[in-house]
């Protein structure tokens with residue numbers, strides 16, 4: 001049984017980012033698997049922790065660039081959450097590099113908790129935002145991040161939408 005079982009409720013309806021999140025969950029499951037095996041001697045755990053940090057950095061940058069592009073109103077606090085997590089992740093990696101016993105079940109569980117909470121509460125808000133921009137009958141999930149919806153037929157541009165909570 002994987003450490004994190006992917007569930008439908010984690011889906012935002014933004015295909016590219018849903019795929020990123022699935023990949024992050026896969027990496028986290030690999031971290032946990034390596035952790036259980038205590039397979040640290042060959043540097044495999046270090047390698048997968050580095051991959052997790054690198055991929056999280058890549059994913060956050062993609063989300064942030066997309067949020068800027070569509071004028072997402074809550075981007076500042078979202079970006080701050082990313083920065084805090086990345087700092088923790090690199091700090092963890094640095095400590096682990098120096099001391100292989102640094103990684104504990106508590107820390108691995110923290111990574112899981114943070115990732116799932118972020119997807120379901122913080123990222124989910126941009127999922128709601130993008131769905132609100134979608135014309136009726138159009139599938140919000142089919143729109144690629146990086147494209148701007150709601151600019152045709154007199155619809156409001158994203159940065160004209162107010163009172164988004």
Ligand SMILES: [Fe+2]
Nearest residue numbers: 017063119123
């Ligand atoms: Fe995300």
Ligand SMILES: [Fe+2]
Nearest residue numbers: 063118122123
């Ligand atoms: Fe995010």
